[in-house]
Amino acid sequence: MDFYTLSDKTIEKELGHRIKALRLRKNMTQKQLAAATTLSLNSIKSLESGRSKLATLIAVLRELEALDHLENFIPEISISPMQLAKMQGHVRKRASGERLRPQAKDESEW
Amino acid sequence: MDFYTLSDKTIEKELGHRIKALRLRKNMTQKQLAAATTLSLNSIKSLESGRSKLATLIAVLRELEALDHLENFIPEISISPMQLAKMQGHVRKRASGERLRPQAKDESEW
């Protein structure tokens, strides 16, 4: 499946369906899942239709023993030795900016 | 990384960090990402600290060209021929319930 051809809304729904499939695989009702996660039945229903917070998703995945899926979800970035060399061992913490006026040290003097 | 040993909050933060890494890999500022997604700068900041909605995450992943990761996220459940046989070709759409009183056909009569 190519997610790039789908709208955000469609992707949300698709994820909801897959989470529902995980629940059914364990033969749990929405009610049981709600109780197990201390979330409301409504939250479970919303999640399975794609509308929810990350926190809700995480709690549900934990209960469904599917937390490990998160690993593939957003993988840790691995920096290759070559890249590291290129950066002279410096790991960037911010994106580079556009400097408008490279201010001179003493401009107020002219 | 074993997510099961981590608290929900910690997982949220970890995911936020990874999204930040994805952004830096493309050398984009939070501001640029906000503009590109038509989200607010604050939403980007919140996402990178782990607090956001699924919709926000999807929009950002699309912009960061990381939507394909979702494919592995929660794989579509593939039903094996054997499983299908066991279910007699029936695909379950609901979890099985607990029936309290297997109501007799004519109970009102005694």
Place this chain on the structure above:
DNA sequence: CTCAAATAGATCTATAAAATTCTATTTTAG
């Protein structure tokens, strides 16, 4: 086939995220 249970959907209230605007700190180009 029946009907109890599961699920969908809709409406309120409460709570949290999105958006906007500030202040403060940190990184890094020059």
Place this chain on the structure above:
DNA sequence: CTAAAATAGAATTTTATAGATCTATTTGAG
């Protein structure tokens, strides 16, 4: 080193989700 830009964090208003309750529809165990 310096200052401009990037980022963190906090307060406020708007908007969406969480939670609770109700109605309606659908599934599947018996």
